[in-house]
Amino acid sequence: xxxxxxxxxxxxxxxxxxxxxxxxxxxxxxxxxxxxxxxxxxxxxxxxxxxxxxxxxxxxxxxxxxxxxxxxxxxxxxxxxxxxxxxxxxxxxxxxxxxxxxxxxxxxxxxxxxxxxxxxxxxxxxxxxxxxxxxxxxxxxxxxx
Amino acid sequence: xxxxxxxxxxxxxxxxxxxxxxxxxxxxxxxxxxxxxxxxxxxxxxxxxxxxxxxxxxxxxxxxxxxxxxxxxxxxxxxxxxxxxxxxxxxxxxxxxxxxxxxxxxxxxxxxxxxxxxxxxxxxxxxxxxxxxxxxxxxxxxxxxxxxxxxxxxxxxx
Numbered sequence: 045x046x047x048x049x050x051x052x053x054x055x056x057x058x059x060x061x062x063x064x065x066x067x068x069x070x071x072x073x074x075x076x077x078x079x080x081x082x083x084x085x086x087x088x089x090x091x092x093x094x095x096x097x098x099x100x101x102x103x104x105x106x107x108x109x110x111x112x113x114x115x116x117x118x119x120x121x122x123x124x125x126x127x128x129x130x131x132x133x134x135x136x137x138x139x140x141x142x143x144x145x146x147x148x149x150x151x152x153x154x155x156x157x158x159x160x161x162x163x164x165x166x167x168x169x170x171x172x173x174x175x176x177x178x179x180x181x182x183x184x185x186x187x188x189x
Numbered sequence: 190x191x192x193x194x195x196x197x198x199x200x201x202x203x204x205x206x207x208x209x210x211x212x213x214x215x216x217x218x219x220x221x222x223x224x225x226x227x228x229x230x231x232x233x234x235x236x237x238x239x240x241x242x243x244x245x246x247x248x249x250x251x252x253x254x255x256x257x258x259x260x261x262x263x264x265x266x267x268x269x270x271x272x273x274x275x276x277x278x279x280x281x282x283x284x285x286x287x288x289x290x291x292x293x294x295x296x297x298x299x300x301x302x303x304x305x306x307x308x309x310x311x312x313x314x315x316x317x318x319x320x321x322x323x324x325x326x327x328x329x330x331x332x333x334x335x336x337x338x339x340x341x342x343x344x345x346x347x
Contacts, residue, residue: 180338
């Protein structure tokens, strides 16, 4: 792999605006991306904005946890939320403007808290997703029909 | 999702799973009818993974958004695809400081049409606008935002 790594995912149309995810050999129950239903209670899967938010949130949480683990600290619990703010740009198109992340690790050990304070200073640099999003990512599209 | 005229807000959550590695997270998607969804940063082999890692999740966000925008463009004129597949390849590379970053996402969308009129409409959907970006891509919130860059604000509550 050296200095480059590649991952592939796929989707297939299920119905209307709902897609079934293809994760290759990953053994998971069906995951759908649902742009058909508007009401949360009717949705059978997240929409793309929520997937983006989950990606950023889990990446940051894993980077923080990894930083603690490097010094053999184990969290008792952790939860987090990501709020996605979508606004119209100057041309009137909806765009994701910002994602507000909250990470709540449960720390009740003074030594672990000391390590957590150290991690706070640099763990974000090790999150591939959030740092890449801040700079922007090239998306190349090939629509073949 | 909360819509306030020119602004929309949406929220998701995660919770640490009970695995020993502490690198697996359970998704919280509110009241959606979704079976367990995990994000797995523990395993590296696909056959061992309980769910996607964040890079795959990001790729799905881009892929799902572009696919939905394209199909929406067809549906506006009451056309449908007869079959549809799409794939996204995420390339990670080290930056000049040595940190891994997502360098690019290559998306392949392959719709199949039997109706020549649907094919004609598909070509209209692909028509570039003034800035060179196609009509349907402009309506994909996630892709256009990812291309431009997004502010990510982190609040770590210790």
